[in-house]
Amino acid sequence: MRRQMLSCRRWILLAPAILPALAAGGCRRVDPAAQVVVYTALDRQFSEPIFEEFTRATGIRVLAQYDTESTKTVGLAGRIRAERERPRCDVFWNNEILNTLRLKAEGLLEPCRPKEAESYPEEHRDLDGCWHGFAARARVIIASTEIVGEEERPRSFRDLADPKWKGRTGIAKPLFGTTASHVACLFVDPGPEAAVEYLRSLRENEVQIHGGNKGCAEAVAAGRCAFALTDTDDAIIEKDAGRPVEIIYPDQEDGGIGTLFLPNTLALVKGAPHRESAIRLIEFLLSPEVETMLADGRSAQIPLNRKSPPNPRIRGPREVRAMRVDFEKAAEAFETARQVVEEKFLR
Numbered sequence: 001m002r003r004q005m006l007s008c009r010r011w012i013l014l015a016p017a018i019l020p021a022l023a024a025g026g027c028r029r030v031d032p033a034a035q036v037v038v039y040t041a042l043d044r045q046f047s048e049p050i051f052e053e054f055t056r057a058t059g060i061r062v063l064a065q066y067d068t069e070s071t072k073t074v075g076l077a078g079r080i081r082a083e084r085e086r087p088r089c090d091v092f093w094n095n096e097i098l099n100t101l102r103l104k105a106e107g108l109l110e111p112c113r114p115k116e117a118e119s120y121p122e123e124h125r126d127l128d129g130c131w132h133g134f135a136a137r138a139r140v141i142i143a144s145t146e147i148v149g150e151e152e153r154p155r156s157f158r159d160l161a162d163p164k165w166k167g168r169t170g171i172a173k174p175l176f177g178t179t180a181s182h183v184a185c186l187f188v189d190p191g192p193e194a195a196v197e198y199l200r201s202l203r204e205n206e207v208q209i210h211g212g213n214k215g216c217a218e219a220v221a222a223g224r225c226a227f228a229l230t231d232t233d234d235a236i237i238e239k240d241a242g243r244p245v246e247i248i249y250p251d252q253e254d255g256g257i258g259t260l261f262l263p264n265t266l267a268l269v270k271g272a273p274h275r276e277s278a279i280r281l282i283e284f285l286l287s288p289e290v291e292t293m294l295a296d297g298r299s300a301q302i303p304l305n306r307k308s309p310p311n312p313r314i315r316g317p318r319e320v321r322a323m324r325v326d327f328e329k330a331a332e333a334f335e336t337a338r339q340v341v342e343e344k345f346l347r
Helices: 002-022 044-058 072-082 098-105 157-161 177-188 192-204 213-221 232-240 275-285 288-296 327-345
Strands: 035-040 061-066 091-094 132-144 169-172 208-210 227-231 245-248 261-269
Touching: 035 044, 035 072, 035 275, 044 061, 044 275, 044 288, 072 091, 072 098, 091 098, 091 275, 098 177, 098 261, 098 327, 132 157, 132 177, 132 213, 132 232, 132 288, 157 169, 157 192, 157 227, 169 177, 169 213, 177 192, 177 213, 177 227, 177 261, 177 327, 192 327, 208 213, 213 227, 213 232, 213 245, 227 232, 232 245, 261 275
Parallel strands: 035 061, 035 091, 169 208, 169 227
Antiparallel strands: 091 261, 132 227, 132 245, 132 261
């Protein structure tokens, strides 16, 4: 309840700054029937309140379709592909990046130029304007402070394969969501051979495979797993709840590969039925005020807009060594990585 009151208070304080931006188009009257269809992979509890604020400010109804924890963005991207001849979706709000890039490569997205786009670093936006990254999450290790002593804490994603912890480390099933994206990124750096060897080492170490990153975080918090790979949003929820866990940003040593940061991405679907409303929603979501709301919420999304203040609850690429990834090459490697996972890791 207290957190909800703080969120409401935050919105009241931000409203004078954000409402003019939300009402882009000045005194234009909004058609009472105006709407925008969004396919969103960000959890409903985090995205729905923001849609409601957009509707209050503009009069435009948001019709949202959400993913499931088991299929994540793969399912939503598949729907956009299936509807390519008759699009129903206007805006794709992906909570990672690779499946957005794959849709662009297939010609299913079209450019738009939101006013705020250039306030984001180049590596987090498409120079063609087909996708816009914001509000990132980091791929972190969540460790049980009751099971893993301070001197034993993992420092690298490779530590999941340490024989000392055989059968006691975990990952989400690497066919969906950010875990699938993480594996695809490893196929680019350090490369295919090293990525395949890593998957083999995880299998030999009997790594626990959970249905999603949330399941990984919960398993560690409950003591069923010593440590696991997960995302900052799932890890911070357990830490904020007072569970005996620590969040570790992996591979921070000199010469280390760094921690992988995956932004949320926004894209205008080609042939969007409600194009004008879609662009207004994208402009709203890219505002630093909304990014601050996402940072202040339970999921503690990491601000990327240069105008957004850092989030004191979680560390971002401004504070830690970030993994440098060619996301386009990772998107190209995505299907190969999935095949390897199915044939050499899950069987």
